[in-house]
């Protein structure tokens with residue numbers, strides 16, 4: 433069966449474009465050769481990527497932090513970079529009208545999920561806590577009894593399980609929360625937060641490829657930094673330069689150039705894109721003039 437592009441696909445392609453990793457993918461093929469580097473690209477379901485990378489069949493991969501944990505491949509893979517997309521949370525959800533308001537209330541009941549490893553791990557802890565509390569309260573005599581939450585796997589449409597009478601609660605990913613609300617559910621706990629990450633094998637099969645791997649990682653890092661930062665430039669009187677430098681310290685230090693006009697300098701520094709409006713406002717307050725910011729096309733950091 434051919435793999436259908438999932439939620440991470442568009443952002444992955446954007447990242448590859450930014451890193452100038454050129455490829456032409458034929459409609460029916462999930463493997464293609466890169467046009468300008470000696471590498472092959474393999475398009476796989478997000479949940480298969482940790483195992484392909486962990487076993488060394490593929491040298492680098494992009495997938496969710498959640499699926500790396502779920503596939504139990506963390507010991508065999510190294511997370512190199514957080515990629516800033518695919519952000520969501522794995523949450524425990526119950527019907528709004530169930531009367532259950534915390535995970536302790538769900539302990540011992542039925543939970544349906546696509547994340548059976550993570551959910552089982554989580555509820556093992558919850559069940560143990562509930563049993564311990566019951567013991568302390570004298571509700572359990574001698575050996576601990578009952579209280580084990582039943583975790584059942586389904587591959588998709590997890591949110592329908594409660595309405596279908598299959599579950600008392602679910603563990604599923606939540607991004608906007610629209611799916612959860614539409615199914616009449618609400619979240620009572622967060623198991624983990626996740627985003628897409630770049631991973632490599634912890635035991636690479638091809639050590640000779642390490643320089644090429646480093647080159648690709650460097651390019652991806654540069655693409656991410658270019659998207660995250662802008663270059664801010666302004667002119668300022670030298671006597672207030674120290675104040676302005678506090679506002680724009682740059683990644684390492686700002687570049688300061690003497691202007692032809694006496695007593696004035698030009699400053700150039702990288703500033704986080706999300707902070708640039710506030711930074712420009714503050715620069716105006718300390719007397720900076722001719723302030724502008726330049727979008728970064730690409731960089732190496």
Ligand SMILES: Nc1ncnc2c1ncn2[C@@H]1O[C@H](COP(=O)(O)OP(=O)(O)OP(=O)(O)O)[C@@H](O)[C@H]1O
Nearest residue numbers: 438439440441477478479496499518519520605607
């Ligand atoms: N709203 C969301 N729902 C599900 N996953 C999301 C969401 N937002 C981000 N993600 C991330 O995307 C991952 C799933 O990626 P993707 O959809 O590409 O998987 P796939 O296996 O390739 O396709 P599919 O699961 O649709 O068959 C999740 O494990 C999670 O890390």
Ligand SMILES: O=P(O)(O)OC[C@H]1O[C@H](OP(=O)(O)OP(=O)(O)O)[C@H](O)[C@@H]1O
Nearest residue numbers: 588589604605606607608609610611612
């Ligand atoms: O909070 P939201 O923005 O609504 O997103 C969450 C939904 O997205 C995912 O499903 P997906 O669409 O990937 O399909 P699936 O149910 O087949 O996993 C996830 O399983 C939720 O159902």
